Amino acid sequence: MSAKLILANFLPALNDLYGYLKRILVPFLTVTFIIYSLFYITPGSKGFEAELIWPFSYLIWIIDFFSGSLMNQDFYLAYFYTLQLVAGSLLLSALIVLVLYFFHKRNAGTIVKGFERLIKVSSGFHILIISLIFYKFFPHLRDASPLHPVFLLILAFGNGSIAEFYNSLEAEFDKVFQKEYALAAVAWGHNVYRYSLRETLIILIEILNARIPIAVSSTIVIEWLFNLDGLSYIILDSIKGREFGDLMISTALIAFTIIFVNVLTEIIRNRLDPRVRLI
Amino acid sequence: MTKKLSWINSHRVILLLISVFILGLGILSILNVPLPAYKPNEHVTLDSGEWSRFAPVSWRLPMGSDFYGYDIFSRIYYGLRTNLIYSMLAGVSFLLFGIFLGVRIGYYVADNHDFQKFLKGQIVRKAMKIKDMIRFFNYSRKGSGILSSFINVSNSFPILLAVLLLRVILDEFINSSSVKLGLSMVFFGFISSPRLANMIIGKIKRLRAEEFIQSAIVLGLSGKKIIFKHILWYECRYIILFQLAYIMGQATILEVTLTYFRYGANPPWYSWGLMLDNMVKFSERSLYLLFPVIFITVVIYFWMGLAEELKKAGEEREVSV
Numbered sequence: 058m059s060a061k062l063i064l065a066n067f068l069p070a071l072n073d074l075y076g077y078l079k080r081i082l083v084p085f086l087t088v089t090f091i092i093y094s095l096f097y098i099t100p101g102s103k104g105f106e107a108e109l110i111w112p113f114s115y116l117i118w119i120i121d122f123f124s125g126s127l128m129n130q131d132f133y134l135a136y137f138y139t140l141q142l143v144a145g146s147l148l149l150s151a152l153i154v155l156v157l158y159f160f161h162k163r164n165a166g167t168i169v170k171g172f173e174r175l176i177k178v179s180s181g182f183h184i185l186i187i188s189l190i191f192y193k194f195f196p197h198l199r200d201a202s203p204l205h206p207v208f209l210l211i212l213a214f215g216n217g218s219i220a221e222f223y224n225s226l227e228a229e230f231d232k233v234f235q236k237e238y239a240l241a242a243v244a245w246g247h248n249v250y251r252y253s254l255r256e257t258l259i260i261l262i263e264i265l266n267a268r269i270p271i272a273v274s275s276t277i278v279i280e281w282l283f284n285l286d287g288l289s290y291i292i293l294d295s296i297k298g299r300e301f302g303d304l305m306i307s308t309a310l311i312a313f314t315i316i317f318v319n320v321l322t323e324i325i326r327n328r329l330d331p332r333v334r335l336i
Numbered sequence: 337m338t339k340k341l342s343w344i345n346s347h348r349v350i351l352l353l354i355s356v357f358i359l360g361l362g363i364l365s366i367l368n369v370p371l372p373a374y375k376p377n378e379h380v381t382l383d384s385g386e387w388s389r390f391a392p393v394s395w396r397l398p399m400g401s402d403f404y405g406y407d408i409f410s411r412i413y414y415g416l417r418t419n420l421i422y423s424m425l426a427g428v429s430f431l432l433f434g435i436f437l438g439v440r441i442g443y444y445v446a447d448n449h450d451f452q453k454f455l456k457g458q459i460v461r462k463a464m465k466i467k468d469m470i471r472f473f474n475y476s477r478k479g480s481g482i483l484s485s486f487i488n489v490s491n492s493f494p495i496l497l498a499v500l501l502l503r504v505i506l507d508e509f510i511n512s513s514s515v516k517l518g519l520s521m522v523f524f525g526f527i528s529s530p531r532l533a534n535m536i537i538g539k540i541k542r543l544r545a546e547e548f549i550q551s552a553i554v555l556g557l558s559g560k561k562i563i564f565k566h567i568l569w570y571e572c573r574y575i576i577l578f579q580l581a582y583i584m585g586q587a588t589i590l591e592v593t594l595t596y597f598r599y600g601a602n603p604p605w606y607s608w609g610l611m612l613d614n615m616v617k618f619s620e621r622s623l624y625l626l627f628p629v630i631f632i633t634v635v636i637y638f639w640m641g642l643a644e645e646l647k648k649a650g651e652e653r654e655v656s657v
Contacts (some may be wrong), residue, residue, distance in 0.1 A: 084489060092501065099508045177644075180585075181637025185593050185612065185628050193616050216589055217640055224644075274496035278593065292497065293597070296504050308501065311494065 080320050081313075083313045086313045089305075090115060096301045105314065118305075127306055133290070138203045138308055139287040143272045145204055146212035147265050154223045156231060156262075167229065176223050184215025184275050203285045212275050222268060229260045247282075259329050266322040269315055351641045358416075358638050365417035372410035373397070376606045379405040379491045390622040400624035402614055410625055412631050414606040417649060419591055419635070422521045422601070426587035427580055429525030430532065434579070438536025439563055443544070490527045497525055497591065503599050513602045517594065524590055525583065539572050574650025578643050585639030592632060608632050 060129040093115050094215065121127045157176070160169045188211055192200055198207060213219050233239060233256050242252045248255075284290070288307050295303040365370055373396040374380055380388040380401045387405030391397055399408040500522050506516045543549055552562050568576065594600040595609025613627040619625045 088489065088493070095501075095505055099505050101508055113383060178637070180640035180644075181633045183342060183589055183592060183632055183636055185589075185596055185609075186432075189612055189616055204573075217636075220640070240393045271390075274494040277494075277496055277500075281597075292500070296500060299504075301504075304504070308497065311497065315493065 077320050077324065080323075081316055084120070085309075085313055085316050088199060088316075089119065089309050093118060093305060093307055096305060099301070101299060122281060122306065122309060127302075131197060131286070132288075132310070134290050135286055135288045135307075138285060139273070139280070139289060139311075140314070141201050142212065142276050142285070142287060143269060146209045146272055146275075147268060149206075149209045150213040150219050150222050150268075151261065151265060153219065154226050157223065158227060159313070161227075162234075171221075176220050179214045180217030182214055182217065182218040184211065185282075186212050187215050188278055192282050199283055201283070203280075203287060208279055208283070208285075211279060215275055215278075215325055216271070218271060218275065222264065226261070228264050229264070230257055233257055233260070240325055255329055259326050260326055262322055266318055269318055273311055273315070337456055347593040348645070349594070351638070351645065354638045355642065356632060358635055361413065362416055362420045365413050368422060372407055372413050374407035374410050376406065376410045376414045377603065378407070378410075380407055381405065390618075393624065399627045400622065402611075402622070402625060403618045408611075408627055410568050410607050411611055412608070412628055415608040415611065415628070416631075416635070418601050418605045418607050419588055422591050423584045423587035425518055426525040426528075426590075427584050428555060429522040430529050430583045431525075431580060433526050433529035433575070434532025435536065435568065435576070437533035438540065439568075442537040442540030442558075443563060443567075457527075467599075495524065495527060496590065496593065498527055499594070500599070504511065505595075513600070514605055517600050519593070520594065521587060521591070522597075523589060528586070529582055530574065531583075535575050536568075537574055537577065540567060541576065543567055543571060574646055578646035578650060581639050581643035585636050585643065587620060588632075588636055588639060 090112075094111065097111050097114070118127075138202040157169065157172055160166075161173065191207060192213065195207070198205065201208070233253050236253075239249050239253050242249045276287060276288070277293060279285065280290040281293050288310060291303055292307045295301070295307065345529075361371075371414065380391055380397065382388050388401055389403055389405050391405075392403040393400050397407055397409065399412065400407055419551070434565055502523050503516065503520055506519060510516050510519075549562065557566075591600060591607065592609045592612070595607040596612055597609075600609050603606045608628050611625075612632075615625045615629060
């Protein structure tokens with residue numbers, strides 16, 4: 058019996074952990090290795106003054122990255138700020154969309170329809186333009202903290218983000234509420250939201266997970282314009298200064314976060330949806 | 337009896353008017369028709385020979401002039417040309433890669449048996465031939481697995497960051513800013529293509545079991561004809577066009593953002609991203625500098641609205657079928 062079989066049969070929790078670690082590490086190492094190699098062969102790359110040649114220098118780099126010796130306090134703070142911005146904007150959009158969808162299902166009055174129209178029209182709002190208008194006409198925002206509600210609103214509405222969120226959520230939720238068990242719950246006079254809570258929660262988490270890369274892209278614009286000390290600011294700054302070392306660390310941190318959240322979403326889905334466990 | 341326009345219909349009428357306006361202006365600008373009175377790099381001058389800064393709106397200057405005495409309409413007009421050409425580059429690469437990936441994975445995935453046979457006997461001999469290696473990647477499950485993992489990776493990495501990283505590397509090898517922007521847009525189309533590929537794969541897998549495809553195979557129609565005519569054109573055209581319109585909108589956003597960050601087009605190409613910078617600096621002195629903002633919003637809204645309408649049309653067609 059192989060070690061893998063023993064692990065799967067006798068230590069299922071450890072086997073799951075091994076599977077999740079594999080799903081985090083393999084894509085992360087692949088992505089960072091490709092980016093490192095591209096930077097390494099680029100002439101004029103600063104921050105790669107390693108004693109060993111490629112690909113051994115990558116091994117040293119990745120060990121240093123995980124040991125934390127590559128990053129100073131600024132990196133951790135910047136990472137924390139960017140995480141706050143991304144998570145805050147996604148939660149705000151989720152809140153707006155859920156409230157609107159709830160009112161839409163209850164009673165689609167003029168105000169609700171008006172908000173829906175606003176959200177659809179917001180697909181034309183370029184995040185750069187909204188940010189520039191706020192930058193120009195509200196100068197006090199230039200020194201504001203990253204969690205200022207205006208930044209979260211800009212991130213939520215910019216580039217049609219909330220419109221896409223609302224469209225996908227509406228389409229998926231409508232499918233759930235058309236299922237037989239939901240219709241049966243309505244027919245029996247039960248609260249349909251209670252019965253479909255688990256399934257709708259899974260959908261919501263999956264949509265939020267899919268929107269993280271888009272939110273990170275948007276933070277690049279916001280952080281640069283309003284001088285927020287986030288990770289995206291470091292990225293643009295290091296691109297302008299050709300500091301490839303800093304750029305590599307920031308990119309690796311973002312890649313790690315996205316891959317980690319992907320796996321976390323999978324774990325939550327497995328916990329919430331019993332059908333997945335049966336398979 | 338007068339019939340009142342419903343909200344949806346009026347929305348469609350507005351979108352149609354915007355479409356005619358943007359497309360008409362875009363075609364004229366791509367054909368280089370000199371519609372504005374001034375060239376984008378030509379200063380509007382007073383009789384005294386000085387630059388006419390912040391000139392008011394007139395027939396010759398429909399949007400006034402900016403701080404440097406340039407005609408704003410002229411810059412918007414030629415900026416539209418730049419924007420459409422680079423967006424089309426992204427759109428074409430998106431279509432090519434998306435259709436290639438979708439068709440290869442969806443239609444040409446061979447049985448597991450073929451892959452095992454391939455592995456058993458002929459790895460060494462076939463691996464020597466490049467053509468067969470390409471076939472191996474195209475037809476085998478292993479190949480489709482690699483392509484599927486590409487889809488997963490590209491879906492989970494920030495696109496703007498990926499384009500910026502490419503730009504950093506290109507800076508060291510290429511001097512021309514327009515070539516660099518062009519390559520960035522092609523790359524953007526390439527990494528966005530899994531969106532289209534995923535949809536085509538789903539559609540093809542569903543359609544392969546349908547009777548009309550089986551009849552076409554029995555009748556002896558070629559694979560190309562079945563794929564391009566019966567599947568892609570008759571069944572997937574709304575999906576493809578909807579995705580294309582969406583990507584054109586995203587490409588517009590990307591082009592403006594890159595140009596604003598000084599990674600975009602430089603003269604002789606004129607871009608809206610550079611005009612936004614002027615808006616920040618001088619909009620207190622002239623509100624005409626807000627015209628580019630309105631124009632960019634309208635263009636993005638046009639692409640996104642078009643995408644939504646095409647999506648609805650596709651869904652309506654599926655329901656009616």
